[in-house]
Amino acid sequence: MTATIVEKIFSQKCGSEVRAGEVVMAPIDGAMIHDITGPLAIQKFYEMGGTQVFDPERIIMLFDHQIPADSIEAANNHVYMRKFAAEQGIHNYDINEGVCHQVTIEKGRAAPGEIVVGADSHTCMYGAAGAFATGIGSTDMGFALKFGALYFKVPETIRAEVSGKFQKRVGAKDLILRIANDIGADGATYKAIEFAGKTVRKLDMAGRMTLCNMAIEMGGKAGIVAPDKITWEYMKGRRKMKPFDLESDEDATFAERRSYNVSDLEPQVAVPHNVDTGVPVSRVAGTHVDQVFIGSCTNGRFEDLAEAAEVLGRKKFNPKIRVIIIPASRDEYLKTLKAGLIEKFVKAGALVEAPCCGPCMGGAFGLIAPGEVSLSTSNRNFKGRQGSTDGKVYLCSPATAAASAITGEITDPREV
Amino acid sequence: MQGSGHAVCLGADIDTDLVIAGRYLRTKDHSLWVAHVFEDLDTSIAPRLKGAVIVAGKNFGCGSSREQAAIALHEAGVVAVIAPGFARIFFRNAINIGLPVIECGITCAENQDVHYDLALGYVEAGSKKYPVRPLSPRMQEILASGGLVNYWKAHL
Numbered sequence: 001m002t003a004t005i006v007e008k009i010f011s012q013k014c015g016s017e018v019r020a021g022e023v024v025m026a027p028i029d030g031a032m033i034h035d036i037t038g039p040l041a042i043q044k045f046y047e048m049g050g051t052q053v054f055d056p057e058r059i060i061m062l063f064d065h066q067i068p069a070d071s072i073e074a075a076n077n078h079v080y081m082r083k084f085a086a087e088q089g090i091h092n093y094d095i096n097e098g099v100c101h102q103v104t105i106e107k108g109r110a111a112p113g114e115i116v117v118g119a120d121s122h123t124c125m126y127g128a129a130g131a132f133a134t135g136i137g138s139t140d141m142g143f144a145l146k147f148g149a150l151y152f153k154v155p156e157t158i159r160a161e162v163s164g165k166f167q168k169r170v171g172a173k174d175l176i177l178r179i180a181n182d183i184g185a186d187g188a189t190y191k192a193i194e195f196a197g198k199t200v201r202k203l204d205m206a207g208r209m210t211l212c213n214m215a216i217e218m219g220g221k222a223g224i225v226a227p228d229k230i231t232w233e234y235m236k237g238r239r240k241m242k243p244f245d246l247e248s249d250e251d252a253t254f255a256e257r258r259s260y261n262v263s264d265l266e267p268q269v270a271v272p273h274n275v276d277t278g279v280p281v282s283r284v285a286g287t288h289v290d291q292v293f294i295g296s297c298t299n300g301r302f303e304d305l306a307e308a309a310e311v312l313g314r315k316k317f318n319p320k321i322r323v324i325i326i327p328a329s330r331d332e333y334l335k336t337l338k339a340g341l342i343e344k345f346v347k348a349g350a351l352v353e354a355p356c357c358g359p360c361m362g363g364a365f366g367l368i369a370p371g372e373v374s375l376s377t378s379n380r381n382f383k384g385r386q387g388s389t390d391g392k393v394y395l396c397s398p399a400t401a402a403a404s405a406i407t408g409e410i411t412d413p414r415e416v
Numbered sequence: 417m418q419g420s421g422h423a424v425c426l427g428a429d430i431d432t433d434l435v436i437a438g439r440y441l442r443t444k445d446h447s448l449w450v451a452h453v454f455e456d457l458d459t460s461i462a463p464r465l466k467g468a469v470i471v472a473g474k475n476f477g478c479g480s481s482r483e484q485a486a487i488a489l490h491e492a493g494v495v496a497v498i499a500p501g502f503a504r505i506f507f508r509n510a511i512n513i514g515l516p517v518i519e520c521g522i523t524c525a526e527n528q529d530v531h532y533d534l535a536l537g538y539v540e541a542g543s544k545k546y547p548v549r550p551l552s553p554r555m556q557e558i559l560a561s562g563g564l565v566n567y568w569k570a571h572l
Contacts (some may be wrong), residue, residue, distance in 0.1 A: 065441075185475055
């Protein structure tokens, strides 16, 4: 009997062959909570009569949305979670490591074949490591913390098969904005999206994370890339695991297969106020921007920042706009620092912040005023997402963001 | 499980940031979420939510996993949300806190009485009756208990 990669993961975890559509109680290998949804999850855990979490070593706790505490309320949330961590013997990364999804993967807390849940919608990013990972709400998380298991409907899978070679300064973010435009904001609801094909096999882990991160922007329950040499190489030193085969059978039943060829793909920009609005950059080139944000779990890795630095070259950022650069984690920050890029960004006029979510959620700093335009490498451009509801957020790749930060208007990175 | 309320009509792709903005997530104080529900969408909505059935377009509750969105609606007095489709996490969050979510595309007229019966599987608005696929027995039980926490306590 053939199966998709997701069906294989659930079958292995449940100890019996299961297929898409079946509702199963599956054990979870990891559960991630952060400072925004964590306090509510802990409350629910207690309300359900929880006293001891199922396994403190399988719980990933950190703060990233409102750090360092931007208000007394946020500080209180942090205290509440620290107390829970201490009580339960959970290792708390606290405010020290960076954005939850980046940290979870780089600390080896999500690995091929595992089922990981997180109280955050972009948990689907761990599919880049070959895990089935999905975002859940706080009540489900309270249940997961207590029992180490959760009800899941095994999802069908949309297979996105990608071929072709990216042009210079076009990459994973442009591809996923293109795919989101094609599938639509709810086109993958209740489904997993498997990214496959020669182009995906050649993508580095950073690019795969960008793809899987945005599966939720199509309603996807998970994004996933079958583990291969690149995955196992990445896992070395992070997890002691022997590589094993895990991939969809070629003749497995997919909800649908969609093909993409990236050879002619232009840099893409998603226009306000939805993510599935991606257009070629040429369509919006010249749009004035007030703020450029390069960072987030979608595009705050060293590879992203290196690409931005490459586009920057010896130029300066436009002094009339604000350029905010935030590495996604301490590790990524250090890599960027050692490569001399932080100095380069600062000298070019950018504000470089310590690893955190930054302006992405519009909850802490870096907000925009009415009438202002933000160009952002993050994952959402909803109305009000980065501040005023009368502001506008455009989404793009690090290359397009860097090019636009130089000119002060949306710019094709191939022309800088 | 059945209920009724006055219709509040909303559009498609209402994301959870629009239900409750990120800037209000610092707190665990539910009343603050109620005070600011839909603030970024339209400030005239909040005062009309007590006893309301929200009738929305496709993909209601997309985006962030924040359960605060479902809680804000529930505590503002929303009786149920009806939409042709829901984002997965919101749908599950709503059931988990005891807020009925009904997958059904209906014609919405502001303030019109809307009645639903989840066991029999229909929604009635104006003179029209729309069939809906009944929720699974477990989901119905969770809703009837007032959410997953109470459901679990009752099954201990």
